Amino acid sequence: MSLEQQVMAEMKEAMKAKAEGTLRGLRAIKAEIIKAKTEPGANGEINAETELKMLQKMMKQRKDSLDIYKQQNRADLALKEEEEIAIIEKFLPSQMGEAELKEAVAAIIAAVGATSAADMGKVMGAATKQLAGKADGKAISAVVKELLSK
Secondary structure: OOHHHHHHHHHHHHHHHOOHHHHHHHHHHHHHHHHHHOOOOOOOOOOHHHHHHHHHHHHHHHHHHHHHHHHOOOHHHHHHHHHHHHHHHHHOOOOOOHHHHHHHHHHHHHHHOOOOHHHHHHHHHHHHHHOOOOOOHHHHHHHHHHHHOO
């Protein structure tokens, strides 16, 4: 079942249950799917990789907004962002834990042959490709910096 079909099925359920927060998050995902399908060169289709990147981008936007709302003591807006984050997370693959991430990055560092912080670009390039969808870019970057600075 494609992401669009999953979203549509969940939207029906959310409408029946009158779950406003869930519905808002699902509508945001649907809007991004439609936007991606109408981009030049998409030919009305999007692949799984594009879906994953789109969901990750949405998640990052929501987390950034959440941080801003918390800094400005806007609990009402922060709650809406948290609801949407929970909905988007359901469609993303499960995220790696810190120990699992360190292990994967250490293997990538060994494979690339990196020895110092100067090799961070090579490691980040390989790590972001290999760990796409499984870990946040900030988390990968922090682990790479930590392991290369030893």
